[in-house]
Amino acid sequence: MKIDPSFIWTAFTLLLSAIPTTLVITAVSVIAGFVIGVIVAxxxxxxxxxxxxxxxxxVTFIRGTPMLTHLLLIYFGLPVIIDWVSAQLGWGFKSSSLPMIGFAFVSFSITAGAYMSEVVRSGLLAVNRGQLEAAYSIGMTTMQGLRRIVFPQALAVSLPNLSNSVIGMLHGSTLAFTVSVVDINAKAQIVASTNWKYFEAYLAAALIFWGLTLLIERMTAILEKRLNLHNRGGAL
Known part of the structure; x- marks a missing residue:
C-alpha cells in the first residue's frame, strides 16, 4: 500500500466541516450529563x-453496559415510547420527525450522567464535612454552604476526572455514525470512499481529535489553576 501524503491534507480540510457536529454532540452530552450527575450524586x-x-x-446499569448499547436502546426504544404516548394523548406527533442527532443527545447525556455522578460524588465526599458546619456557624443555609463553599472545592478536586469524562465523550461521539449522524469519523469514511484512501482519511481524523483533546487539556489546566487560586482566597 502506498500512502498519499497530499490526500491527508485534502481529507483534513474536508473533515473540518464535521467538527461543529462533533463539538455540539460533546457539549450537549457533557452539560446535560453534568446536571444529571450532580442531581444523582x-x-x-x-x-x-x-x-x-x-x-x-x-449508575450501575449504565457503567456496566457499553455506550453503543445505550445508543441503540434509545434509537430503537425511544420512538416506540414517543409514538405510544402521542397516540394515547391524541397528538399528531410522530417519532419519525425527530432529527437523528437527537437520539445521540439523549443517549450520550444519559451515559455521561452516570459517569459524572461518580466523579461529582467522590469530589463532594472529599470535602471535609466541617466546611459545611462552618457555613452554618456564620448563618448560611445548606444550599448557600453547598453552593459557595463545598461545591467550588469539590469541583477543583474533581476537575481532572471531569476533564477525562469530557475527553471520553468527545471520543465516544464517533458512535453517532451508527444512527446516521455525520461526525468527524463518519465524514472521514465518506471522504475515503471516493478513492479508497481510508488510512489517510482516518489519520486526518485522528489528528483533529488529537488537537481537540489537547485543547481540552489546556483549558482544564487553566481552569484548575484559577479554581485553586480562588479556593486559596485569591481573586478570580
Missing part, C-alpha cells in the same frame, strides 16, 4: 428514600 449522598436506590441502579 446529591440523591445518593443524602440517601433520599427510593430515589437513592433508583439512582444507584441507574
Amino acid at each position: 446529591f440523591v445518593r449522598i443524602y440517601k433520599v428514600p427510593v430515589l437513592s436506590h433508583l439512582a444507584g441502579a441507574y
Whole structure:
C-alpha cells in the first residue's frame, strides 16, 4: 500500500466541516450529563428514600453496559415510547420527525450522567464535612454552604476526572455514525470512499481529535489553576 501524503491534507480540510457536529454532540452530552450527575450524586449522598436506590441502579446499569448499547436502546426504544404516548394523548406527533442527532443527545447525556455522578460524588465526599458546619456557624443555609463553599472545592478536586469524562465523550461521539449522524469519523469514511484512501482519511481524523483533546487539556489546566487560586482566597 502506498500512502498519499497530499490526500491527508485534502481529507483534513474536508473533515473540518464535521467538527461543529462533533463539538455540539460533546457539549450537549457533557452539560446535560453534568446536571444529571450532580442531581444523582446529591440523591445518593443524602440517601433520599427510593430515589437513592433508583439512582444507584441507574449508575450501575449504565457503567456496566457499553455506550453503543445505550445508543441503540434509545434509537430503537425511544420512538416506540414517543409514538405510544402521542397516540394515547391524541397528538399528531410522530417519532419519525425527530432529527437523528437527537437520539445521540439523549443517549450520550444519559451515559455521561452516570459517569459524572461518580466523579461529582467522590469530589463532594472529599470535602471535609466541617466546611459545611462552618457555613452554618456564620448563618448560611445548606444550599448557600453547598453552593459557595463545598461545591467550588469539590469541583477543583474533581476537575481532572471531569476533564477525562469530557475527553471520553468527545471520543465516544464517533458512535453517532451508527444512527446516521455525520461526525468527524463518519465524514472521514465518506471522504475515503471516493478513492479508497481510508488510512489517510482516518489519520486526518485522528489528528483533529488529537488537537481537540489537547485543547481540552489546556483549558482544564487553566481552569484548575484559577479554581485553586480562588479556593486559596485569591481573586478570580
